[in-house]
Amino acid sequence: MHDAEEVPAAPPMVSGPWSSPPAGFAQIPGQRAPQASEFFPSTHPLAQPFAQLPVEVGDLPPGIVPVPFPAPPSRRGRGLLVGAALALAAALAVGAGVVYVNRAPLSLNERAAAAGPEPTAARTPLTPAEAAVAALKAQAAALLANNEKGWLAAVDPGQSKLRTRYTSMFRALRGLGVSHFDYQTSVDPVDAKSGTVQVTAEVAYCFSTDKCPEEKYNASDGPPTISQVLTFKKVSGRYVIAKVTEKKSRSRQQPTPWESGELSFLSGERVTVIGNRTERKYFKQVLAAAEKAAVVNDRFAGLVGNPQRRYRVYVAGAKQWKTWYGGITDKWVIGYAIPLKDSGSDVVLNISAVRTDSDVLATTLQHELAHVVTLGGAYRTGGSDDMWLEEGIAEYVGWYPRSATDSWRRSAVRSLLAGSKRPKTIAAKAPGDNASPDTSDAFYGFGHFTADCLARKYGQGALFDFVRLYLRENRDLDPASREAFGKPFTTVDKTCLTWIRDKV
Incomplete structure (x- = not known):
């Protein structure tokens, strides 16, 4: 999550608790797994x-x-939420x-x-x-x-x-x-x-x-x-x-x-994977996926003016998952990006939930690193009203280069727009603490479609200018829209609502 970021998983009709995305899920073309360094524990004299x-x-x-x-303003976290449990964002403030x-x-x-x-x-x-x-x-x-x-x-x-x-x-x-x-x-x-x-x-x-x-x-x-x-x-x-x-x-x-105990490290070109000795057997698998995710996110980090010197990904076993950073007990959460105040962010994976499905692992890492680059290190005063863009842009990056129409959330968004509570603005209100998995799934999917629309209608550069202005620089919505897209937000809002209805 950032500040801990959450992402609902595949809709309920897909079988299995961690079902794979649709066949043909895109891998980033032309990327090879990194040549990782040897494992070394934190006791090694060279360490990092x-x-x-x-x-x-x-x-x-x-x-x-x-x-x-005096206490600073509270800040939220996000995580990779599979299903529901949006209450975790508040709990990890x-x-x-x-x-x-x-x-x-x-x-x-x-x-x-x-x-x-x-x-x-x-x-x-x-x-x-x-x-x-x-x-x-x-x-x-x-x-x-x-x-x-x-x-x-x-x-x-x-x-x-x-x-x-x-x-x-x-x-x-x-x-x-x-x-x-x-x-x-x-x-x-x-x-x-x-x-x-x-x-x-x-x-x-x-x-x-x-x-x-x-x-x-x-x-x-x-x-x-x-x-x-x-x-x-x-x-x-x-x-x-x-x-x-x-x-x-x-x-x-x-x-x-x-x-919380001795740590071991495995470093690639852009990512360091960290965990206890008992999880070292998963380090190479996680590092290979994280290096690919880093290549994608490095590009977007440049677009929002937040280049990363190195990403940290913690691999949590069952005990660590329930204790690190206060612990996660919600069964739907499989990963999160946690903010270190204005310094940066860490990504934490529940390894038991992602190790058996390479597509879930890849999407999770790409999504969570997106929170690191779009939100990490920024002094933020926004609240839950920003989640539509925070999660929408993380979904956009998490699925990149595939579009929102390829996402497993498309059917949930279609149901949302056909229902009586369909959103009247792209700046949709986040679901409540007790939201159902379907509601959460639709919210994340709708955010993905929103980001996709902004990129296709106004250009990817304009989309990330908007992310920088609104999420990182705390600009108000309409001034950020006028500067990034050259149009008032009311115009952009109507344009994308129509576009989403057509595409879903």
Whole structure:
């Protein structure tokens, strides 16, 4: 889904839960499968080539924040929805990071920073809170410097399981090409009984293949974040992490894959496939299909001004599907594109649902990568009113170069236009949370026909100009239509309604 994107599957009359598209489904002509690199786990010393790009360590944010940070506007997600379950878009909305304190603010950063370079005699002993924040600052710097020993120095040496978890986290982040990692913290008073210190941390992160907004402001949600509650205790004179807690949350999109265990990687020319060891046997199959989808989407990325340095596709097994980014429980969803705020997007596949049907795998990947290029990295303020174009353009790209008349959704659209609730505008309202599979199927198909009409009547370049203006630049509907098509939206609307009725 973007922000997680969904696509209904074949209509109910097609037999089987994941029935193939009609015979003759187009493959992109002239494309060969990529020569993939060898499998290598995140423990491999070379990890990912792009993980070695230069990185910078940002200044530590204020250690104590006396009031909550203002929450940015909520943003939706999308996924490859097979049948229905449009409610998932709302359920995967990106939540805002909020940090609270329950005591007077301390100047943690200044004191922690000053403690390093000063002569020993001049140092003021750090409070437990300051020591905990200093340990996190040093840990973040070690990660960006590719210093695993320094990263683990912040973790209790007596807890092997916790250190294994942090080792996997380090190697996954390095394999993904981490380029920014920063703790924003609030600290509770020392627990008088246990002597421990509890730190609530917002962790902001970016990868080198994505853009990295520096901070939240009125035109950006800032970098992606996760939330952790860390418990520090004193060991051999130092405060170290003794416990880490994060809650599974769809609204917070947690846990991320890199928090959730060791990852393996397989890289092609344009795509990196990522997953746990148990899913590595599917990596070559997914990579071959994803590389073909990337070739198609690279062209459209250029048309909307959002070229991608590299695509990431996560292969989720049953456990990961129910946990990564908060987990998916709806049985109809087989894939989604999840936004990393304004930084970029990840694609996640439910491998058990797509591995046995090459056409479903190809269409799913081409559709989801379309969400990455048309919506990824854009600061969006639109709501569900935009879904007609978001999903229509993803269907257009997902089926490209075949037209909407070749889609398995055509019969659902025909039924929609013959019914009493036929749409009166191409900007159709998205179905409700409890929409039937037929209703959802018709909505996606109608969006596909709409995009097809705009391309055929006004040119493909004009269609993607419209997508850029309306979806990525937040232009209003009529000004975007006038600039892209040279006509008011009311005229374009009537033209395409007539065209769709004729073609269906």
